[in-house]
Amino acid sequence: MxxxxxxxxxxxxxxxxxxxxxxxxxxxxxxxxxxxxxxxxxxxxxxxxxxxxxxxxxxxxxxxxxxxxxxxxxxxxxxxxxxxxxxxxxxxxxxxxxxxxxxxxxxxxxxxxxxxxxxxxxxxxxxxxxxxxxxxxxxxxxxxxxxxxxxxxxxxxxxxxxxxGTIGTRVGTLFAGTCEIQAHFTGKGGHAAFPHESNDMIIAATEFVQQAQTIVSRNVNPIEGAVVTFGTFEAGTTNNVIAGSAHVSGTIRTLTQSMNELTQKRIRQIAEGIAVSFQCQLDMTLTQKGYLPVENNPETTKNFMDFMRHYAAINLIETEPAMTGEDFGYLLSKIPGTMFWLGxxxxxxxxxxxxxxxxxxxxxxxxxxxxxxxxxxxx
Incomplete structure:
Protein backbone atom coordinates (compact mmCIF):
# COMPACT_ATOMS: atom_id res chain seq x y z
CA MET A 1 0.00 0.00 0.00
CA GLY A 165 -12.51 24.43 2.32
CA THR A 166 -15.17 25.81 -0.05
CA ILE A 167 -16.60 23.93 -3.01
CA GLY A 168 -18.85 25.72 -5.47
CA THR A 169 -20.99 24.26 -8.23
CA ARG A 170 -24.49 24.22 -9.66
CA VAL A 171 -26.90 22.10 -11.67
CA GLY A 172 -26.84 23.10 -15.33
CA THR A 173 -24.30 25.39 -16.97
CA LEU A 174 -21.21 26.05 -14.84
CA PHE A 175 -18.83 27.40 -17.53
CA ALA A 176 -19.44 28.96 -20.90
CA GLY A 177 -18.81 27.54 -24.31
CA THR A 178 -16.20 29.45 -26.31
CA CYS A 179 -15.32 30.06 -29.94
CA GLU A 180 -12.24 31.85 -31.26
CA ILE A 181 -12.60 34.43 -34.05
CA GLN A 182 -9.95 35.17 -36.67
CA ALA A 183 -10.91 37.66 -39.41
CA HIS A 184 -8.57 38.98 -42.11
CA PHE A 185 -9.71 41.73 -44.49
CA THR A 186 -7.70 42.37 -47.68
CA GLY A 187 -8.24 45.38 -49.93
CA LYS A 188 -5.96 47.87 -51.70
CA GLY A 189 -3.44 50.04 -49.85
CA GLY A 190 -2.06 53.35 -51.01
CA HIS A 191 -0.88 56.87 -50.23
CA ALA A 192 -2.70 58.69 -47.42
CA ALA A 193 -3.17 61.73 -49.68
CA PHE A 194 -5.19 59.76 -52.25
CA PRO A 195 -7.81 57.78 -50.30
CA HIS A 196 -10.07 57.51 -53.34
CA GLU A 197 -7.48 55.30 -55.03
CA SER A 198 -7.27 52.89 -52.12
CA ASN A 199 -9.48 50.61 -50.09
CA ASP A 200 -8.88 51.28 -46.39
CA MET A 201 -8.96 48.06 -44.38
CA ILE A 202 -8.57 49.85 -41.05
CA ILE A 203 -12.00 51.37 -41.66
CA ALA A 204 -13.42 48.03 -42.80
CA ALA A 205 -12.10 46.11 -39.78
CA THR A 206 -13.23 48.90 -37.44
CA GLU A 207 -16.75 48.66 -38.84
CA PHE A 208 -16.69 44.91 -38.30
CA VAL A 209 -15.63 45.25 -34.65
CA GLN A 210 -18.27 47.91 -34.01
CA GLN A 211 -21.11 46.06 -35.71
CA ALA A 212 -20.21 42.81 -33.94
CA GLN A 213 -21.06 44.52 -30.64
CA THR A 214 -24.71 44.72 -31.74
CA ILE A 215 -24.99 40.91 -31.59
CA VAL A 216 -25.20 40.90 -27.80
CA SER A 217 -27.40 44.01 -27.62
CA ARG A 218 -29.79 43.11 -30.45
CA ASN A 219 -29.61 39.38 -31.25
CA VAL A 220 -29.15 37.77 -27.83
CA ASN A 221 -32.17 37.25 -25.59
CA PRO A 222 -31.57 39.55 -22.59
CA ILE A 223 -32.42 36.64 -20.28
CA GLU A 224 -29.52 34.66 -21.73
CA GLY A 225 -25.84 35.56 -21.79
CA ALA A 226 -23.19 36.08 -24.45
CA VAL A 227 -19.87 37.88 -24.78
CA VAL A 228 -18.13 39.01 -27.97
CA THR A 229 -14.66 40.39 -27.24
CA PHE A 230 -11.88 41.33 -29.66
CA GLY A 231 -8.39 41.15 -28.22
CA THR A 232 -6.16 42.01 -31.19
CA PHE A 233 -6.34 44.48 -34.09
CA GLU A 234 -3.38 44.53 -36.47
CA ALA A 235 -3.17 46.85 -39.47
CA GLY A 236 -0.93 49.38 -41.18
CA THR A 237 2.76 50.14 -41.26
CA THR A 238 3.14 53.92 -40.89
CA ASN A 239 1.13 57.13 -40.52
CA ASN A 240 0.86 58.15 -44.18
CA VAL A 241 0.05 54.82 -45.82
CA ILE A 242 -3.50 53.50 -46.13
CA ALA A 243 -3.60 49.92 -44.90
CA GLY A 244 -4.46 47.35 -47.52
CA SER A 245 -5.07 44.61 -44.96
CA ALA A 246 -6.24 44.24 -41.37
CA HIS A 247 -6.50 41.32 -39.00
CA VAL A 248 -8.64 41.05 -35.87
CA SER A 249 -9.04 38.20 -33.41
CA GLY A 250 -11.43 37.67 -30.57
CA THR A 251 -13.59 35.26 -28.63
CA ILE A 252 -17.24 34.32 -28.20
CA ARG A 253 -18.51 33.17 -24.80
CA THR A 254 -22.05 31.80 -24.33
CA LEU A 255 -23.89 29.75 -21.72
CA THR A 256 -25.63 27.47 -24.23
CA GLN A 257 -24.42 25.82 -27.41
CA SER A 258 -27.42 27.08 -29.37
CA MET A 259 -26.51 30.67 -28.44
CA ASN A 260 -22.89 30.01 -29.42
CA GLU A 261 -24.03 28.82 -32.83
CA LEU A 262 -26.30 31.85 -33.25
CA THR A 263 -23.47 34.22 -32.31
CA GLN A 264 -21.10 32.50 -34.73
CA LYS A 265 -23.70 32.80 -37.49
CA ARG A 266 -24.18 36.52 -36.89
CA ILE A 267 -20.40 37.17 -36.68
CA ARG A 268 -19.95 35.55 -40.08
CA GLN A 269 -22.90 37.37 -41.61
CA ILE A 270 -21.62 40.75 -40.40
CA ALA A 271 -18.08 40.06 -41.65
CA GLU A 272 -19.35 38.94 -45.05
CA GLY A 273 -21.52 42.06 -45.27
CA ILE A 274 -18.53 44.26 -44.47
CA ALA A 275 -16.53 42.54 -47.22
CA VAL A 276 -19.28 43.28 -49.75
CA SER A 277 -19.77 46.90 -48.70
CA PHE A 278 -16.03 47.67 -48.71
CA GLN A 279 -15.33 45.60 -51.82
CA CYS A 280 -12.61 43.60 -50.11
CA GLN A 281 -11.69 39.99 -49.52
CA LEU A 282 -12.52 38.20 -46.27
CA ASP A 283 -10.68 35.24 -44.77
CA MET A 284 -12.47 34.17 -41.58
CA THR A 285 -12.20 31.19 -39.25
CA LEU A 286 -14.45 30.44 -36.28
CA THR A 287 -12.92 27.72 -34.12
CA GLN A 288 -14.78 26.13 -31.22
CA LYS A 289 -12.99 22.77 -31.05
CA GLY A 290 -14.27 21.04 -27.90
CA TYR A 291 -14.91 24.10 -25.77
CA LEU A 292 -18.61 23.47 -25.32
CA PRO A 293 -20.56 24.81 -22.34
CA VAL A 294 -19.85 22.80 -19.18
CA GLU A 295 -23.32 21.39 -18.48
CA ASN A 296 -23.53 19.68 -15.10
CA ASN A 297 -25.87 16.70 -15.12
CA PRO A 298 -28.82 17.18 -12.73
CA GLU A 299 -28.62 13.73 -11.12
CA THR A 300 -24.86 13.46 -10.58
CA THR A 301 -24.65 17.09 -9.48
CA LYS A 302 -27.50 16.81 -6.99
CA ASN A 303 -25.89 13.71 -5.48
CA PHE A 304 -22.53 15.49 -5.26
CA MET A 305 -24.00 18.62 -3.70
CA ASP A 306 -26.09 16.67 -1.20
CA PHE A 307 -23.00 14.79 -0.06
CA MET A 308 -20.81 17.88 0.26
CA ARG A 309 -23.48 19.76 2.21
CA HIS A 310 -23.07 17.22 4.99
CA TYR A 311 -19.30 16.76 4.76
CA ALA A 312 -17.87 18.55 7.78
CA ALA A 313 -14.67 19.89 6.19
CA ILE A 314 -16.47 21.48 3.21
CA ASN A 315 -18.55 24.62 2.89
CA LEU A 316 -20.68 24.01 -0.19
CA ILE A 317 -22.03 27.01 -2.08
CA GLU A 318 -24.16 27.23 -5.20
CA THR A 319 -22.33 29.43 -7.71
CA GLU A 320 -23.46 31.46 -10.67
CA PRO A 321 -22.33 30.43 -14.18
CA ALA A 322 -18.93 31.79 -15.23
CA MET A 323 -17.88 32.92 -18.70
CA THR A 324 -14.60 31.00 -18.42
CA GLY A 325 -14.15 28.20 -20.95
CA GLU A 326 -13.24 24.57 -20.18
CA ASP A 327 -12.97 21.65 -22.56
CA PHE A 328 -14.45 19.31 -19.95
CA GLY A 329 -17.67 20.57 -21.54
CA TYR A 330 -16.97 18.30 -24.50
CA LEU A 331 -16.62 15.21 -22.29
CA LEU A 332 -19.78 16.14 -20.36
CA SER A 333 -21.63 16.39 -23.69
CA LYS A 334 -20.85 12.67 -24.12
CA ILE A 335 -20.92 11.40 -20.53
CA PRO A 336 -23.10 12.64 -17.64
CA GLY A 337 -21.13 14.21 -14.83
CA THR A 338 -20.21 17.18 -12.70
CA MET A 339 -17.53 19.84 -12.53
CA PHE A 340 -16.99 22.10 -9.54
CA TRP A 341 -14.82 24.88 -8.15
CA LEU A 342 -12.35 24.11 -5.36
CA GLY A 343 -11.46 27.14 -3.27
Missing amino acids: TVWTKNDLIAIRRKLHQIPEIGLEEFETHEYLMQKINELPQEQIEVKEWKTAIVVKVKGTSPSKTIGWRTDIDGLPIKEETGLDFSSTHPGKMHACGHDMHMTVALGLLQEIVNQKPKNDFVFLFQPAEENESGGKLVYEYGLLDDCLPDEFYGLHVQPFLPV VDSPYGLHHEKMMPKEEAIEIGVQAISAFFAELDKK
Whole structure:
Protein backbone atom coordinates (compact mmCIF):
# COMPACT_ATOMS: atom_id res chain seq x y z
CA MET A 1 0.00 0.00 0.00
CA THR A 2 1.29 3.43 -0.99
CA VAL A 3 0.53 6.28 1.38
CA TRP A 4 1.37 9.84 0.39
CA THR A 5 1.17 12.22 3.32
CA LYS A 6 0.03 15.84 3.17
CA ASN A 7 3.70 16.87 2.87
CA ASP A 8 4.25 14.33 0.10
CA LEU A 9 1.37 15.81 -1.88
CA ILE A 10 2.71 19.32 -1.40
CA ALA A 11 6.12 18.14 -2.65
CA ILE A 12 4.43 16.59 -5.70
CA ARG A 13 2.59 19.83 -6.41
CA ARG A 14 5.77 21.89 -6.13
CA LYS A 15 7.61 19.60 -8.53
CA LEU A 16 4.77 19.84 -11.04
CA HIS A 17 4.66 23.60 -10.59
CA GLN A 18 8.30 23.82 -11.68
CA ILE A 19 7.78 22.03 -15.00
CA PRO A 20 4.82 23.66 -16.81
CA GLU A 21 4.52 22.78 -20.49
CA ILE A 22 2.26 23.86 -23.33
CA GLY A 23 -0.49 21.52 -24.54
CA LEU A 24 0.64 18.34 -26.34
CA GLU A 25 4.22 19.13 -25.28
CA GLU A 26 3.84 17.97 -21.66
CA PHE A 27 6.66 15.44 -21.98
CA GLU A 28 8.41 16.08 -18.66
CA THR A 29 5.05 16.33 -16.91
CA HIS A 30 3.99 13.01 -18.44
CA GLU A 31 7.21 11.35 -17.30
CA TYR A 32 6.80 12.62 -13.74
CA LEU A 33 3.14 11.57 -13.58
CA MET A 34 4.08 8.07 -14.76
CA GLN A 35 6.79 7.94 -12.10
CA LYS A 36 4.21 8.62 -9.38
CA ILE A 37 1.62 6.25 -10.90
CA ASN A 38 4.25 3.50 -10.97
CA GLU A 39 4.65 3.87 -7.20
CA LEU A 40 1.12 2.51 -6.75
CA PRO A 41 0.28 -1.23 -6.51
CA GLN A 42 0.38 -2.26 -10.15
CA GLU A 43 -1.81 -5.35 -9.77
CA GLN A 44 -4.83 -3.12 -9.18
CA ILE A 45 -4.39 -0.79 -12.12
CA GLU A 46 -4.16 -0.73 -15.90
CA VAL A 47 -2.41 2.17 -17.64
CA LYS A 48 -2.82 3.37 -21.22
CA GLU A 49 -1.02 6.25 -22.92
CA TRP A 50 -1.53 8.31 -26.06
CA LYS A 51 0.72 11.24 -26.88
CA THR A 52 1.00 12.91 -23.44
CA ALA A 53 -2.37 11.63 -22.18
CA ILE A 54 -2.57 8.95 -19.51
CA VAL A 55 -5.58 6.82 -18.57
CA VAL A 56 -5.41 4.80 -15.35
CA LYS A 57 -8.09 2.19 -14.68
CA VAL A 58 -8.50 0.99 -11.10
CA LYS A 59 -10.04 -2.47 -11.29
CA GLY A 60 -13.00 -3.03 -8.98
CA THR A 61 -13.64 -6.27 -7.10
CA SER A 62 -17.17 -6.72 -8.54
CA PRO A 63 -17.89 -3.79 -10.84
CA SER A 64 -21.36 -2.77 -11.93
CA LYS A 65 -20.34 0.68 -13.23
CA THR A 66 -17.33 2.86 -13.99
CA ILE A 67 -16.72 6.19 -12.23
CA GLY A 68 -14.41 8.68 -13.92
CA TRP A 69 -12.17 11.51 -12.78
CA ARG A 70 -10.43 13.94 -15.14
CA THR A 71 -7.52 16.30 -14.60
CA ASP A 72 -5.79 18.60 -17.07
CA ILE A 73 -1.98 18.66 -17.16
CA ASP A 74 -0.82 21.57 -19.35
CA GLY A 75 0.49 25.02 -18.43
CA LEU A 76 0.27 28.49 -19.96
CA PRO A 77 2.71 30.72 -21.89
CA ILE A 78 3.02 33.16 -18.97
CA LYS A 79 6.21 34.38 -17.29
CA GLU A 80 5.89 33.58 -13.59
CA GLU A 81 6.37 36.42 -11.12
CA THR A 82 5.45 34.78 -7.80
CA GLY A 83 8.97 34.84 -6.35
CA LEU A 84 8.42 31.34 -4.92
CA ASP A 85 11.48 29.19 -4.34
CA PHE A 86 9.79 26.49 -6.45
CA SER A 87 8.90 28.80 -9.34
CA SER A 88 8.76 27.55 -12.91
CA THR A 89 12.07 26.38 -14.32
CA HIS A 90 10.67 26.62 -17.85
CA PRO A 91 11.13 30.22 -19.04
CA GLY A 92 7.95 31.92 -20.16
CA LYS A 93 5.69 29.11 -18.92
CA MET A 94 3.65 28.82 -15.73
CA HIS A 95 0.89 26.81 -14.10
CA ALA A 96 -1.12 30.01 -13.78
CA CYS A 97 -4.43 28.16 -14.14
CA GLY A 98 -3.75 25.78 -11.27
CA HIS A 99 -3.32 22.58 -13.26
CA ASP A 100 -0.45 21.64 -10.95
CA MET A 101 -3.02 21.62 -8.13
CA HIS A 102 -5.44 19.66 -10.31
CA MET A 103 -2.86 16.96 -11.05
CA THR A 104 -1.83 16.67 -7.42
CA VAL A 105 -5.42 16.24 -6.26
CA ALA A 106 -5.89 13.61 -8.98
CA LEU A 107 -2.81 11.67 -7.87
CA GLY A 108 -3.87 11.86 -4.23
CA LEU A 109 -7.37 10.74 -5.13
CA LEU A 110 -6.01 7.90 -7.28
CA GLN A 111 -3.92 6.68 -4.37
CA GLU A 112 -6.93 6.79 -2.04
CA ILE A 113 -9.11 4.83 -4.47
CA VAL A 114 -6.45 2.18 -5.01
CA ASN A 115 -6.05 1.77 -1.26
CA GLN A 116 -9.83 1.47 -0.79
CA LYS A 117 -9.94 -1.55 -3.14
CA PRO A 118 -13.26 -0.40 -4.61
CA LYS A 119 -16.14 -2.56 -5.73
CA ASN A 120 -16.62 -0.61 -8.97
CA ASP A 121 -14.12 0.36 -11.63
CA PHE A 122 -12.61 3.84 -11.53
CA VAL A 123 -10.95 5.62 -14.44
CA PHE A 124 -8.56 8.56 -14.11
CA LEU A 125 -7.85 10.66 -17.19
CA PHE A 126 -4.72 12.85 -17.14
CA GLN A 127 -5.61 15.00 -20.11
CA PRO A 128 -3.26 17.20 -22.15
CA ALA A 129 -3.93 20.46 -23.95
CA GLU A 130 -6.92 21.85 -22.06
CA GLU A 131 -5.70 25.40 -22.65
CA ASN A 132 -5.01 25.32 -26.37
CA GLU A 133 -6.10 22.25 -28.33
CA SER A 134 -9.15 20.81 -26.56
CA GLY A 135 -7.30 17.72 -25.40
CA GLY A 136 -10.46 16.15 -23.98
CA LYS A 137 -11.99 16.06 -27.46
CA LEU A 138 -8.76 14.71 -28.95
CA VAL A 139 -8.54 11.91 -26.38
CA TYR A 140 -12.21 10.99 -26.78
CA GLU A 141 -12.11 10.98 -30.58
CA TYR A 142 -8.92 8.91 -30.61
CA GLY A 143 -10.75 6.27 -28.58
CA LEU A 144 -8.51 6.18 -25.53
CA LEU A 145 -11.58 5.82 -23.31
CA ASP A 146 -13.50 3.40 -25.54
CA ASP A 147 -12.92 0.26 -23.47
CA CYS A 148 -13.22 2.02 -20.10
CA LEU A 149 -15.81 4.72 -20.74
CA PRO A 150 -17.11 6.10 -17.43
CA ASP A 151 -20.79 5.97 -16.62
CA GLU A 152 -20.34 9.26 -14.79
CA PHE A 153 -17.46 11.74 -14.98
CA TYR A 154 -16.17 14.30 -12.45
CA GLY A 155 -13.59 17.06 -12.45
CA LEU A 156 -12.65 20.24 -10.63
CA HIS A 157 -11.13 23.64 -11.28
CA VAL A 158 -9.40 25.71 -8.62
CA GLN A 159 -11.02 29.03 -7.77
CA PRO A 160 -8.62 31.66 -6.32
CA PHE A 161 -11.42 33.83 -4.96
CA LEU A 162 -13.07 31.14 -2.83
CA PRO A 163 -11.70 30.28 0.65
CA VAL A 164 -9.92 26.99 1.26
CA GLY A 165 -12.51 24.43 2.32
CA THR A 166 -15.17 25.81 -0.05
CA ILE A 167 -16.60 23.93 -3.01
CA GLY A 168 -18.85 25.72 -5.47
CA THR A 169 -20.99 24.26 -8.23
CA ARG A 170 -24.49 24.22 -9.66
CA VAL A 171 -26.90 22.10 -11.67
CA GLY A 172 -26.84 23.10 -15.33
CA THR A 173 -24.30 25.39 -16.97
CA LEU A 174 -21.21 26.05 -14.84
CA PHE A 175 -18.83 27.40 -17.53
CA ALA A 176 -19.44 28.96 -20.90
CA GLY A 177 -18.81 27.54 -24.31
CA THR A 178 -16.20 29.45 -26.31
CA CYS A 179 -15.32 30.06 -29.94
CA GLU A 180 -12.24 31.85 -31.26
CA ILE A 181 -12.60 34.43 -34.05
CA GLN A 182 -9.95 35.17 -36.67
CA ALA A 183 -10.91 37.66 -39.41
CA HIS A 184 -8.57 38.98 -42.11
CA PHE A 185 -9.71 41.73 -44.49
CA THR A 186 -7.70 42.37 -47.68
CA GLY A 187 -8.24 45.38 -49.93
CA LYS A 188 -5.96 47.87 -51.70
CA GLY A 189 -3.44 50.04 -49.85
CA GLY A 190 -2.06 53.35 -51.01
CA HIS A 191 -0.88 56.87 -50.23
CA ALA A 192 -2.70 58.69 -47.42
CA ALA A 193 -3.17 61.73 -49.68
CA PHE A 194 -5.19 59.76 -52.25
CA PRO A 195 -7.81 57.78 -50.30
CA HIS A 196 -10.07 57.51 -53.34
CA GLU A 197 -7.48 55.30 -55.03
CA SER A 198 -7.27 52.89 -52.12
CA ASN A 199 -9.48 50.61 -50.09
CA ASP A 200 -8.88 51.28 -46.39
CA MET A 201 -8.96 48.06 -44.38
CA ILE A 202 -8.57 49.85 -41.05
CA ILE A 203 -12.00 51.37 -41.66
CA ALA A 204 -13.42 48.03 -42.80
CA ALA A 205 -12.10 46.11 -39.78
CA THR A 206 -13.23 48.90 -37.44
CA GLU A 207 -16.75 48.66 -38.84
CA PHE A 208 -16.69 44.91 -38.30
CA VAL A 209 -15.63 45.25 -34.65
CA GLN A 210 -18.27 47.91 -34.01
CA GLN A 211 -21.11 46.06 -35.71
CA ALA A 212 -20.21 42.81 -33.94
CA GLN A 213 -21.06 44.52 -30.64
CA THR A 214 -24.71 44.72 -31.74
CA ILE A 215 -24.99 40.91 -31.59
CA VAL A 216 -25.20 40.90 -27.80
CA SER A 217 -27.40 44.01 -27.62
CA ARG A 218 -29.79 43.11 -30.45
CA ASN A 219 -29.61 39.38 -31.25
CA VAL A 220 -29.15 37.77 -27.83
CA ASN A 221 -32.17 37.25 -25.59
CA PRO A 222 -31.57 39.55 -22.59
CA ILE A 223 -32.42 36.64 -20.28
CA GLU A 224 -29.52 34.66 -21.73
CA GLY A 225 -25.84 35.56 -21.79
CA ALA A 226 -23.19 36.08 -24.45
CA VAL A 227 -19.87 37.88 -24.78
CA VAL A 228 -18.13 39.01 -27.97
CA THR A 229 -14.66 40.39 -27.24
CA PHE A 230 -11.88 41.33 -29.66
CA GLY A 231 -8.39 41.15 -28.22
CA THR A 232 -6.16 42.01 -31.19
CA PHE A 233 -6.34 44.48 -34.09
CA GLU A 234 -3.38 44.53 -36.47
CA ALA A 235 -3.17 46.85 -39.47
CA GLY A 236 -0.93 49.38 -41.18
CA THR A 237 2.76 50.14 -41.26
CA THR A 238 3.14 53.92 -40.89
CA ASN A 239 1.13 57.13 -40.52
CA ASN A 240 0.86 58.15 -44.18
CA VAL A 241 0.05 54.82 -45.82
CA ILE A 242 -3.50 53.50 -46.13
CA ALA A 243 -3.60 49.92 -44.90
CA GLY A 244 -4.46 47.35 -47.52
CA SER A 245 -5.07 44.61 -44.96
CA ALA A 246 -6.24 44.24 -41.37
CA HIS A 247 -6.50 41.32 -39.00
CA VAL A 248 -8.64 41.05 -35.87
CA SER A 249 -9.04 38.20 -33.41
CA GLY A 250 -11.43 37.67 -30.57
CA THR A 251 -13.59 35.26 -28.63
CA ILE A 252 -17.24 34.32 -28.20
CA ARG A 253 -18.51 33.17 -24.80
CA THR A 254 -22.05 31.80 -24.33
CA LEU A 255 -23.89 29.75 -21.72
CA THR A 256 -25.63 27.47 -24.23
CA GLN A 257 -24.42 25.82 -27.41
CA SER A 258 -27.42 27.08 -29.37
CA MET A 259 -26.51 30.67 -28.44
CA ASN A 260 -22.89 30.01 -29.42
CA GLU A 261 -24.03 28.82 -32.83
CA LEU A 262 -26.30 31.85 -33.25
CA THR A 263 -23.47 34.22 -32.31
CA GLN A 264 -21.10 32.50 -34.73
CA LYS A 265 -23.70 32.80 -37.49
CA ARG A 266 -24.18 36.52 -36.89
CA ILE A 267 -20.40 37.17 -36.68
CA ARG A 268 -19.95 35.55 -40.08
CA GLN A 269 -22.90 37.37 -41.61
CA ILE A 270 -21.62 40.75 -40.40
CA ALA A 271 -18.08 40.06 -41.65
CA GLU A 272 -19.35 38.94 -45.05
CA GLY A 273 -21.52 42.06 -45.27
CA ILE A 274 -18.53 44.26 -44.47
CA ALA A 275 -16.53 42.54 -47.22
CA VAL A 276 -19.28 43.28 -49.75
CA SER A 277 -19.77 46.90 -48.70
CA PHE A 278 -16.03 47.67 -48.71
CA GLN A 279 -15.33 45.60 -51.82
CA CYS A 280 -12.61 43.60 -50.11
CA GLN A 281 -11.69 39.99 -49.52
CA LEU A 282 -12.52 38.20 -46.27
CA ASP A 283 -10.68 35.24 -44.77
CA MET A 284 -12.47 34.17 -41.58
CA THR A 285 -12.20 31.19 -39.25
CA LEU A 286 -14.45 30.44 -36.28
CA THR A 287 -12.92 27.72 -34.12
CA GLN A 288 -14.78 26.13 -31.22
CA LYS A 289 -12.99 22.77 -31.05
CA GLY A 290 -14.27 21.04 -27.90
CA TYR A 291 -14.91 24.10 -25.77
CA LEU A 292 -18.61 23.47 -25.32
CA PRO A 293 -20.56 24.81 -22.34
CA VAL A 294 -19.85 22.80 -19.18
CA GLU A 295 -23.32 21.39 -18.48
CA ASN A 296 -23.53 19.68 -15.10
CA ASN A 297 -25.87 16.70 -15.12
CA PRO A 298 -28.82 17.18 -12.73
CA GLU A 299 -28.62 13.73 -11.12
CA THR A 300 -24.86 13.46 -10.58
CA THR A 301 -24.65 17.09 -9.48
CA LYS A 302 -27.50 16.81 -6.99
CA ASN A 303 -25.89 13.71 -5.48
CA PHE A 304 -22.53 15.49 -5.26
CA MET A 305 -24.00 18.62 -3.70
CA ASP A 306 -26.09 16.67 -1.20
CA PHE A 307 -23.00 14.79 -0.06
CA MET A 308 -20.81 17.88 0.26
CA ARG A 309 -23.48 19.76 2.21
CA HIS A 310 -23.07 17.22 4.99
CA TYR A 311 -19.30 16.76 4.76
CA ALA A 312 -17.87 18.55 7.78
CA ALA A 313 -14.67 19.89 6.19
CA ILE A 314 -16.47 21.48 3.21
CA ASN A 315 -18.55 24.62 2.89
CA LEU A 316 -20.68 24.01 -0.19
CA ILE A 317 -22.03 27.01 -2.08
CA GLU A 318 -24.16 27.23 -5.20
CA THR A 319 -22.33 29.43 -7.71
CA GLU A 320 -23.46 31.46 -10.67
CA PRO A 321 -22.33 30.43 -14.18
CA ALA A 322 -18.93 31.79 -15.23
CA MET A 323 -17.88 32.92 -18.70
CA THR A 324 -14.60 31.00 -18.42
CA GLY A 325 -14.15 28.20 -20.95
CA GLU A 326 -13.24 24.57 -20.18
CA ASP A 327 -12.97 21.65 -22.56
CA PHE A 328 -14.45 19.31 -19.95
CA GLY A 329 -17.67 20.57 -21.54
CA TYR A 330 -16.97 18.30 -24.50
CA LEU A 331 -16.62 15.21 -22.29
CA LEU A 332 -19.78 16.14 -20.36
CA SER A 333 -21.63 16.39 -23.69
CA LYS A 334 -20.85 12.67 -24.12
CA ILE A 335 -20.92 11.40 -20.53
CA PRO A 336 -23.10 12.64 -17.64
CA GLY A 337 -21.13 14.21 -14.83
CA THR A 338 -20.21 17.18 -12.70
CA MET A 339 -17.53 19.84 -12.53
CA PHE A 340 -16.99 22.10 -9.54
CA TRP A 341 -14.82 24.88 -8.15
CA LEU A 342 -12.35 24.11 -5.36
CA GLY A 343 -11.46 27.14 -3.27
CA VAL A 344 -7.72 27.90 -3.03
CA ASP A 345 -7.79 31.50 -1.72
CA SER A 346 -5.17 33.24 -3.88
CA PRO A 347 -4.77 37.04 -3.87
CA TYR A 348 -4.36 36.84 -7.66
CA GLY A 349 -6.75 35.26 -10.13
CA LEU A 350 -6.50 32.61 -12.82
CA HIS A 351 -3.99 33.24 -15.62
CA HIS A 352 -2.21 35.85 -13.48
CA GLU A 353 1.59 35.75 -13.28
CA LYS A 354 1.37 35.90 -9.46
CA MET A 355 -1.38 33.33 -8.92
CA MET A 356 -0.53 31.48 -5.67
CA PRO A 357 -3.09 28.90 -4.49
CA LYS A 358 -2.95 27.77 -0.88
CA GLU A 359 -1.60 24.25 -0.74
CA GLU A 360 -3.76 23.15 2.20
CA ALA A 361 -6.60 22.91 -0.33
CA ILE A 362 -4.95 19.79 -1.77
CA GLU A 363 -5.52 17.49 1.20
CA ILE A 364 -9.01 18.88 1.82
CA GLY A 365 -9.93 18.22 -1.80
CA VAL A 366 -8.49 14.71 -1.81
CA GLN A 367 -10.24 13.69 1.41
CA ALA A 368 -13.62 15.16 0.48
CA ILE A 369 -13.71 13.72 -3.03
CA SER A 370 -12.43 10.30 -1.97
CA ALA A 371 -15.16 10.20 0.70
CA PHE A 372 -17.75 11.05 -1.96
CA PHE A 373 -16.36 8.34 -4.24
CA ALA A 374 -16.47 5.82 -1.39
CA GLU A 375 -20.18 6.64 -1.00
CA LEU A 376 -20.76 6.31 -4.76
CA ASP A 377 -18.97 2.95 -4.70
CA LYS A 378 -21.58 1.54 -2.33
CA LYS A 379 -24.44 2.16 -4.76
